[in-house]
Amino acid sequence: MKYWKEGTDCCSWDGVTCDPVTGHVIGLDLSCNRLYGNILSDSSLFLLPQLQWLNLAHNDFNDSEISSNFAKFPSLTHLNLSYSHFSGQVPREISRLSKLVSLDLSTDYYSVGELEFEGPVMKELVQNMTELKELILDCVNMSSVQFRSLTSISSSLTSLSLSSCELCGSFPGNIFRLPDLRMIRLDKNSALTGIFPKVNWSSSLRLLDVSYTSFLGQLPDSIGDIKFLEYLDMKYCKFSLVQFPHPLVTIHNFNF
Incomplete structure (x- = not known):
């Protein structure tokens, strides 16, 4: 971000992708940028309704909660908030991102359980994200998730990673039959x-x-x-x- 200069065309900035026709910002890759602190509700980030790709991975958001304002990106297809020190409950509003193809909220082993998915939120996510191909939630606490909510997961799913998620109960066997599934990780859920x-x-x-x-x-x-x-x-x-x-x-x- 040190190369972003006010007064210049933002579409030329590192990590920024714009639609060649409309000029709207449709992609932001701010991963590994040493970002620190909370993302405030009035952040200019949420003034980009045409955003389709957002990558904030490998930053430090100081154990803050994931903002419900991420739901203000109705066109979002790829959201990556991994390894960025978020904590608390994953907001229900995330499930409104019905066009998501890839969702990665995973965190590192030292932060196991600090970010949590409540059962009803996961159920709504699975019901609404019908185009989902990648769901990566390693080390997110999913102990309250009922597996029957996963039985209707997108048939287009290619990657499911739920390592160290404190899962309990019986995993639905139909997921192993999804036609496009290439990778499934359920390890370290005793x-x-x-x-x-x-x-x-x-x-x-x-x-x-x-x-x-x-x-x-x-x-x-x-x-x-x-x-x-x-x-x-x-x-x-x-x-x-x-x-x-x-x-x-x-x-x-x-x-x-």
């Missing part, structure tokens, strides 16, 4: 249970990590039909001991 589906796995799956969970049962032979699977981590789960049927996969510390 109270999370689940059983792998016996048939109809996503044929696009490349990475599957359920390590340090309480997934159980017998590993189905059908997992060997996932021809693009490259990484599988199931260590410290409760699966029954069986011969693994997929010779091409890299098993990382596969333990029972």
Whole structure:
């Protein structure tokens, strides 16, 4: 941001993308800019209603709450607030961003649980974000989320990462069948249970990590039909001991 100069065309500034026809600012990449402090409700950031991309990752917002004013970006398709020291409840207004394709609110391991998703907010998010492809919420507290709210998640989902989210209960097996799913991480949720589906796995799956969970049962032979699977981590789960049927996969510390 030190290269932003008042009086010059903002569309030429680093991290700013403008629509070539209208000149409206449609993208802001302010990641890794050493931003510090709270984002105030009257911030000029919220005067950009045409914004489609917003990346504030790897800054320091001083454990402030995520502003409900992020809902003022009705055209937003990509929102990345990861590793920027937000805390408190994820505001319900976030679920109004119905055009979101990618949402990343993940935080680091040292901030586990400081940011929290309430069950009703997650339910509304899943219902409203019908175009969602990437949902990354590592280390966000989701202990109050009911898994039935995830059963209607976007069928276009390609990436789901819920590592260290304090998840509990039984994970819905239908998510493993989403046709475009390439990556799913559920690791480090010790109270999370689940059983792998016996048939109809996503044929696009490349990475599957359920390590340090309480997934159980017998590993189905059908997992060997996932021809693009490259990484599988199931260590410290409760699966029954069986011969693994997929010779091409890299098993990382596969333990029972």
